[in-house]
Amino acid sequence: MIASVRGQVRHVGLDNVVVEVGGVGLLVHTTPATAADCRTGTEVTLETSMVVREESLTLYGFPGQDAKALFEQVQTVSGVGPRLALAMLSVHAPDAVRRAIAQGDLVALTKVPGIGRKSAERLVLELKDRILALGVDSADLATRPTPEAAGEADAAQVRAALEGLGWSVKQSTDAVSTVTSSPDAPRDVSGILRAALRELGR
CATH class of the missing domain: 1.10.150.20 (5' to 3' exonuclease, C-terminal subdomain)
Structure with missing residues (x-):
């Protein structure tokens, strides 16, 4: 697995760069901003993630971990x-x-x-x-929602997820309301969703 590359930039594309390492040019896919920071002929170090597919090995590069x-x-x-x-x-x-x-x-x-x-x-x-x-x-x-706002946002996400799974607006709303009004209601999205699914399955 190639975790990073360091070498001379041989080519800069819109969303990729070619870095020469040990005489081999490696094509590294990047964001446009990262590519724009590279200059042909200069040395660059990129942290990389290799994606292995049956028909290809693809490198993605980033300026930091x-x-x-x-x-x-x-x-x-x-x-x-x-x-x-x-x-x-x-x-x-x-x-x-x-x-x-x-x-x-x-x-x-x-x-x-x-x-x-x-x-x-x-x-x-x-x-x-x-x-x-x-x-x-x-x-x-400082920009994180208050607990009350965060709780309502979580409930809204779960309602939308349930509707996406095929339940009606009323069924989703009723199930989430039942779960969140419980004294021992879960405090995270995944917990609310699991409890709502159990409620709907009754």
Whole structure:
């Protein structure tokens, strides 16, 4: 597995660079911003993630470990491949992606080409707890919703997810209301969703 590359830039494209390493030119796919920072004839170091397919080996490059880690993390979500993960980092900085997921900001996530509302909801549902567990930048804490607003945002995400799975608006609303009004109601999106599914299955 190629974890990083360092060498002379031989070619700069719109969203890729060719880096010569040991006499071999490696094509590395990047965001347009990363490619724009490279200059032909200069040396560059990129953190890389290799995606192995039956018919190809593809390198994706990043200026630092932070972007690389997020690139790999979002691909753990069903339906998110390397191209879509790279598109997310082309539109938003890593911290902005994490903040959008942590806060359930579907508007920010759907600004990425290829991500619709359902895909955005899936990203939030599957990654929010992990993003929050890792912590967010202190500057983001000031923009985090109040517990009340966050709770309603979580409930709204679960209602939308249930409707996407085929339940009616009323069924989804009733199930979420029953779950969230319980004294021992779960406090995270995945927990609310699991409890609502159990409620609907009765």
